[in-house]
Amino acid sequence: MLQVDQLNQYYGAAHTLRGVSLTLEKGRCLALLGRNGVGKTTLLKCLMGVLPVARGNVTLEGRDITKLKPHQRAALGIAYVPQGREIFARLTVEENLLMGMATKSGRKASAIRGEVYELFPVLKEMLHRRGGDLSGGQQQQLAIARALLADPKLIILDEPTEGIQPSIIKDIGRVIRLLRERGDIGILLCEQYFDFAHELADDFVVLSRGEVVTSGTHAQMDGEDVKRHLAV
Numbered sequence: 656m657l658q659v660d661q662l663n664q665y666y667g668a669a670h671t672l673r674g675v676s677l678t679l680e681k682g683r684c685l686a687l688l689g690r691n692g693v694g695k696t697t698l699l700k701c702l703m704g705v706l707p708v709a710r711g712n713v714t715l716e717g718r719d720i721t722k723l724k725p726h727q728r729a730a731l732g733i734a735y736v737p738q739g740r741e742i743f744a745r746l747t748v749e750e751n752l753l754m755g756m757a758t759k760s761g762r763k764a765s766a767i768r769g770e771v772y773e774l775f776p777v778l779k780e781m782l783h784r785r786g787g788d789l790s791g792g793q794q795q796q797l798a799i800a801r802a803l804l805a806d807p808k809l810i811i812l813d814e815p816t817e818g819i820q821p822s823i824i825k826d827i828g829r830v831i832r833l834l835r836e837r838g839d840i841g842i843l844l845c846e847q848y849f850d851f852a853h854e855l856a857d858d859f860v861v862l863s864r865g866e867v868v869t870s871g872t873h874a875q876m877d878g879e880d881v882k883r884h885l886a887v
């Protein structure tokens with residue numbers, strides 16, 4: 656459903672993405688792995704259209720979306736949960752969630768909302784609390800819930816476990832597994848926490864200095880080749 660072909664991106668003179676290619680199939684979870692600063696977030700921003708690309712193509716369900724604006728990509732079904740969550744701290748949980756639903760209305764919207772509350776019961780209990788007063792883990796759950804309310808075909812998660820306590824990491828893992836089992840959504844999971852990614856991913860790619868250095872299926876993920884590029 657998502658195809659990235661020979662993507663190149665620069666910050667000024669720095670060549671940050673160097674011919675990155677990857678494929679993500681519907682119903683699967685693709686882990687994007689790599690150390691700090693290798694270009695993971697940059698790649699995700701290029702997929703969302705937040706950053707322009709110099710060369711290369713991004714295709715969603717056969718359609719070239721390389722030149723589309725972020726809101727156009729969102730309308731086509733891409734949802735993005737940024738690194739560091741970026742929820743609205745001064746808005747309530749409910750208001751934050753409504754932002755995610757801005758493009759949906761009617762019966763479908765309330766069905767989706769019900770599903771999302773089922774996935775994240777803690778949010779339902781905290782609807783009137785300000786986003787900024789939630790714990791980091793709860794804010795991460797809120798950011799994921801907000802993305803899901805747009806009923807995406809593709810969800811992009813940038814390091815959802817970063818700085819989060821183990822019990823909430825488990826909850827987030829459970830939600831990603833349920834989404835994957837639904838089979839109708841593609842999940843691009845950027846992670847540095849190898850065990851978490853290993854539990855959830857069907858396929859993986861490893862970035863190093865802006866290049867894909869190795870990739871494969873779940874069965875190949877445990878190899879030395881991968882660990883070598885992740886170990887600090």
Ligand SMILES: Nc1ncnc2c1ncn2[C@@H]1O[C@H](COP(=O)(O)OP(=O)(O)OP(=O)(O)O)[C@@H](O)[C@H]1O
Nearest residue numbers: 666671689690691692693694695696697698738847
């Ligand atoms: N706005 C920017 N302007 C210039 N350089 C940038 C900018 N954003 C990121 N970089 C640089 O580009 C490189 C890739 O950064 P990026 O944020 O994509 O890495 P990352 O793999 O997501 O790292 P992390 O795991 O720490 O989140 C880094 O060297 C970073 O310093």
Ligand SMILES: [Mg+2]
Nearest residue numbers: 695696697738
């Ligand atoms: Mg990053």
